[in-house]
Amino acid sequence: MPSERWMHGALAAAAFLSATAAVTIFIIMAALGWPILRDGHLLQVLTGPWLPLRHQYGIGAMILGTLWVAGLALGLAVPISLGCAAFIQTTGPRGLGGLLKHLVQLMTGIPTVVYGFVGIFLLVPLVRDVFGRGSGLSILAAGVMLGLLIAPTLILFFVEGLAAVPRAHRLAVSALGGTPVQQLVYVLLPQAWRAILAGLVLGFGRAVGDTMIALMIAGNSVAPPASILDPARTLTAHIALIVAADFDSPEFRTLFVCGLTLYALTSLGVVAMRRLATKHLEAP
Amino acid sequence: MKMKWTCIGAMALWLVGGAAMALAGDLDPFKGEAGAVKISGGTAHIPVMKAAADAVMRANPKIQISIAGGGSGVGIKQVGEGLVDIGNSGRKPTDEEVQKYGLVLHQWAIDGVAVVVHPQNPVKALTSAQLKEIYAGRLSHWKALGGPDKAINIYTRDEASGTREVFWEKALAKGEIGTKALFAASNGAMKTAVAQDPYAIGYVSVGHIDAGVAPVALDGVAPTLETVKAGTYKVSRGLYSSTKGAPQGLTRKFIDFIFSAQGREMIVQQGFIPVQ
Numbered sequence: 160m161p162s163e164r165w166m167h168g169a170l171a172a173a174a175f176l177s178a179t180a181a182v183t184i185f186i187i188m189a190a191l192g193w194p195i196l197r198d199g200h201l202l203q204v205l206t207g208p209w210l211p212l213r214h215q216y217g218i219g220a221m222i223l224g225t226l227w228v229a230g231l232a233l234g235l236a237v238p239i240s241l242g243c244a245a246f247i248q249t250t251g252p253r254g255l256g257g258l259l260k261h262l263v264q265l266m267t268g269i270p271t272v273v274y275g276f277v278g279i280f281l282l283v284p285l286v287r288d289v290f291g292r293g294s295g296l297s298i299l300a301a302g303v304m305l306g307l308l309i310a311p312t313l314i315l316f317f318v319e320g321l322a323a324v325p326r327a328h329r330l331a332v333s334a335l336g337g338t339p340v341q342q343l344v345y346v347l348l349p350q351a352w353r354a355i356l357a358g359l360v361l362g363f364g365r366a367v368g369d370t371m372i373a374l375m376i377a378g379n380s381v382a383p384p385a386s387i388l389d390p391a392r393t394l395t396a397h398i399a400l401i402v403a404a405d406f407d408s409p410e411f412r413t414l415f416v417c418g419l420t421l422y423a424l425t426s427l428g429v430v431a432m433r434r435l436a437t438k439h440l441e442a443p
Numbered sequence: 444m445k446m447k448w449t450c451i452g453a454m455a456l457w458l459v460g461g462a463a464m465a466l467a468g469d470l471d472p473f474k475g476e477a478g479a480v481k482i483s484g485g486t487a488h489i490p491v492m493k494a495a496a497d498a499v500m501r502a503n504p505k506i507q508i509s510i511a512g513g514g515s516g517v518g519i520k521q522v523g524e525g526l527v528d529i530g531n532s533g534r535k536p537t538d539e540e541v542q543k544y545g546l547v548l549h550q551w552a553i554d555g556v557a558v559v560v561h562p563q564n565p566v567k568a569l570t571s572a573q574l575k576e577i578y579a580g581r582l583s584h585w586k587a588l589g590g591p592d593k594a595i596n597i598y599t600r601d602e603a604s605g606t607r608e609v610f611w612e613k614a615l616a617k618g619e620i621g622t623k624a625l626f627a628a629s630n631g632a633m634k635t636a637v638a639q640d641p642y643a644i645g646y647v648s649v650g651h652i653d654a655g656v657a658p659v660a661l662d663g664v665a666p667t668l669e670t671v672k673a674g675t676y677k678v679s680r681g682l683y684s685s686t687k688g689a690p691q692g693l694t695r696k697f698i699d700f701i702f703s704a705q706g707r708e709m710i711v712q713q714g715f716i717p718v719q
Contacts, residue, residue, distance in 0.1 A: 211602070212619065284639060294596035294640045296625050379601075379626035390625050400601045400626060410602070 192415030209381040216413045220383040224391030229366035231302025236310045244317030266311040275375035278304040296378035320354025370395040469703040470502040477505035484518015484531030486629040487648035494709040515605030528694045533605025552682040552715035555649035557666035559656040566590045568660040580621025597624040598645035609680040650714030
């Protein structure tokens, strides 16, 4: 039928468009950052310090900042999200689970900048007072807030994943006399592994790519962070701060290297998690 | 029911207030005009721009004036690229920029850049040498200055900031700013940061100082309107609004309004020194 073919064509075009957009962005960034890549300064740019007054444009500290902040956010968000999803879907009472789910859905709609704003006025002074040193603008504050930001999305993904496990499997566990916790650990989690992984990938991408929270709460200092209470600058906040610099300056050109690094980080993360997925499924 | 009447009453008062402002003669050129003016750039200019835009828009609701921040660098770049009608900067655009974009400059105020600390901080006066040491990261505890036994948290501005440029050139004499400095993205953000952090030191435009932060006297001179005007407080800069080529139509009327008597009043009210 012609309309069937037309539909196929339209969907194929949509898929092609999305793939092309992703590839095009990569090509444009590589092309505009080419002068730095070509001159062989790549290692210097990736690991050196950021001292524009001495003509040193290294983004090493920013890469560290991104890894620390995103790492902390994921480390906090993933266990809590898994637990919350398990509670909503299996172990918690039905009414409470439904209420929590609606609450979480509400939280996903809150704009990032609101989290940043709340972080500045509530979390930063708290961190400063509790630890007694530093200004409160730190990796800890940014990581916690970022974890709070990505948790609702992760929770919803995990809930969907757990809910997608066929009812027959859950009934089978009950028939064997298993408790809800055993059902969760031995059947639901292994079966929902794919969805959980998809959620993780999304969470990782979001944590690495978030700008507002890192810009407002992490302090943006150019020194490489040495502890969780130190301020740090992430790649995304760096781009946001430098983007107003003159178009032709070397500072501006390092932004494209920043973009490529972010792209590479996210891609590496996705590939690594995919690897984990297949490995797990191959295990007996 | 009561809510509805309260809202209507509030709106009526607002309209009357607006009408009272509209009676001022400086707003006459805007009568019967319609259109939009886009402004962006330095964050120090925003209070004055907002006050002026409010007056104009209330006198003539058909005019839309939008004001964005971004810093002096953004203002100059955007007006040069034709993205906005007026680009504000807290530093004079360089000859290179003027030539590249064909900018026409309008300086309407002088503004001081003051060093600020938290109001509870006992340290209220510094010498230039001490300030340089603090920002370079060599003087790192308030105790050495007679303050509490805590580390100094240095705050600075982002690269596009005109306020930072002036501070670095005149207060720090182009000294280095330590790598541990925390970055605030605007005058407002800097003020919030210093107001929230008892061990902070930062710098803001004199017009932005309010009860939330305490100004610090530099080399014995306090940063006030009088000292900036007299020239005894040396850390000051002009506030510029640039247009691409000579301003036309609504843009020119808005700039003329800033230079008018009512505009000058607004400039003084916000803590700057008007300039012809």
